[in-house]
Amino acid sequence: MNDETLKRIRARIDGIDDQILALINERAAAAAEVAGAKQAAGESADFYRPAREAEVLRRLRDANPGPLNDGDVTRLFREIMSSCLALQRPLTVAFLGPEGTFTQEAALKHFGHSVDSRPMDNIDAVFREVESGEAAYGVVPVENSTEGMVTHTLDRLPSSPLQIVGEVEMPVVHSLATRAADVASIQRVYSHSQGLAQCRSWLDRHLPAVDRIPVASTAEAARLASLDDSAAAIASEAAAERYELPILQAAMQDGSRNATRFLVLGRESPEPTGEDKTSLVIARENRPGGLAGLLAPLARYGLNMTRLESRPSPEGMWEYVFFVDLLGHAEDPDLKRALGEMQKLASLLKVLGSYPRSVV
Numbered sequence: 001m002n003d004e005t006l007k008r009i010r011a012r013i014d015g016i017d018d019q020i021l022a023l024i025n026e027r028a029a030a031a032a033e034v035a036g037a038k039q040a041a042g043e044s045a046d047f048y049r050p051a052r053e054a055e056v057l058r059r060l061r062d063a064n065p066g067p068l069n070d071g072d073v074t075r076l077f078r079e080i081m082s083s084c085l086a087l088q089r090p091l092t093v094a095f096l097g098p099e100g101t102f103t104q105e106a107a108l109k110h111f112g113h114s115v116d117s118r119p120m121d122n123i124d125a126v127f128r129e130v131e132s133g134e135a136a137y138g139v140v141p142v143e144n145s146t147e148g149m150v151t152h153t154l155d156r157l158p159s160s161p162l163q164i165v166g167e168v169e170m171p172v173v174h175s176l177a178t179r180a181a182d183v184a185s186i187q188r189v190y191s192h193s194q195g196l197a198q199c200r201s202w203l204d205r206h207l208p209a210v211d212r213i214p215v216a217s218t219a220e221a222a223r224l225a226s227l228d229d230s231a232a233a234i235a236s237e238a239a240a241e242r243y244e245l246p247i248l249q250a251a252m253q254d255g256s257r258n259a260t261r262f263l264v265l266g267r268e269s270p271e272p273t274g275e276d277k278t279s280l281v282i283a284r285e286n287r288p289g290g291l292a293g294l295l296a297p298l299a300r301y302g303l304n305m306t307r308l309e310s311r312p313s314p315e316g317m318w319e320y321v322f323f324v325d326l327l328g329h330a331e332d333p334d335l336k337r338a339l340g341e342m343q344k345l346a347s348l349l350k351v352l353g354s355y356p357r358s359v360v
């Protein structure tokens with residue numbers, strides 16, 4: 001390419017950038033106008049609207065003519081909205097810490113980077129931070145495609161006044177991060193119990209005799225491995241980078257499609273968007289056909305159940321509660337009718353939240 005051609009194209013790019021710069025600032029000013037109007041109408045000081053944000057992202061994704069791919073378009077607009085909102089006041093988001101966990105990645109993926117994200121020591125602390133109003137939102141893991149449910153989160157939901165206001169799905173790729181020169185020099189492996197479980201076959205094959213030590217988080221595992229040259233951590237690339245640990249084995253998880261679903265917790269329920277999910281916890285006294293009867297209204301109204309999970313009930317030995325995820329919003333007419341019918345049969349029925357299906 002000759003210099004003249006390059007110069008011409010670069011001048012064109014500069015011109016385009018000037019337009020983008022003017023337009024994103026115009027957008028920020030418009031978003032501030034919405035905030036002003038909401039304030040004038042006496043609405044709450046929290047201007048974040050998960051339903052509206054999901055609609056904005058879906059509309060742009062569906063309108064995207066390319067060549068940029070849909071994932072990149074939603075990610076870019078996610079960050080633009082995050083910055084627009086932070087002009088009013090950055091959202092405070094509590095997450096299962098410490099810094100560098102997959103939960104933090106999920107929080108930033110959902111809210112964008114212009115938030116005040118606060119690491120919490122455990123799942124219960126995330127709930128408490130939002131319940132007390134210290135944080136506006138919280139992010140916790142709820143299930144992994146290889147290892148199943150995160151029981152702490154499920155067990156904490158029924159007794160909490162919080163609502164599920166969103167979900168985030170994220171591929172989880174584990175790395176073996178260590179200062180050890182080779183696999184043979186590793187004497188212990190730290191990770192969160194989920195990380196150890198998701199890499200079980202790899203560990204059985206390559207490090208069968210080595211101690212597997214569960215710790216509070218994959219980020220904590222990376223910190224510990226950074227203090228000891230004969231230790232390794234199973235953690236994210238981000239955590240390895242944070243503690244300056246070389247990666248000896250990338251993508252070591254057993255399932256090639258290992259993913260974790262996270263829940264976003266808040267205090268107010270999002271409006272319907274047309275592409276929503278509803279999470280419930282239900283129970284019925286134990287008798288033949290009890291659960292089948294309780295779920296029957298869902299089939300009658302043609303509702304799609306995407307998850308059914310049982311957990312021991314806090315009420316009695318060998319009694320169970322069931323966690324159900326459905327497509328639709330609790331205010332959708334059919335779902336509302338089905339819930340009304342289920343309520344008559346159930347000993348427990350609580351809507352844990354209706355929220356937009358994940359977009360980013």
Ligand SMILES: C=C(O[C@@H]1C=C(C(=O)O)C=C[C@H]1O)C(=O)O
Pocket residue numbers: 030031032034035047048049050052053056080081082084085
């Ligand atoms: C601007 C609004 O408020 C916030 C900012 C949004 C945006 O930048 O597009 C979208 C939803 C809200 O989180 C709105 O409600 O439209």
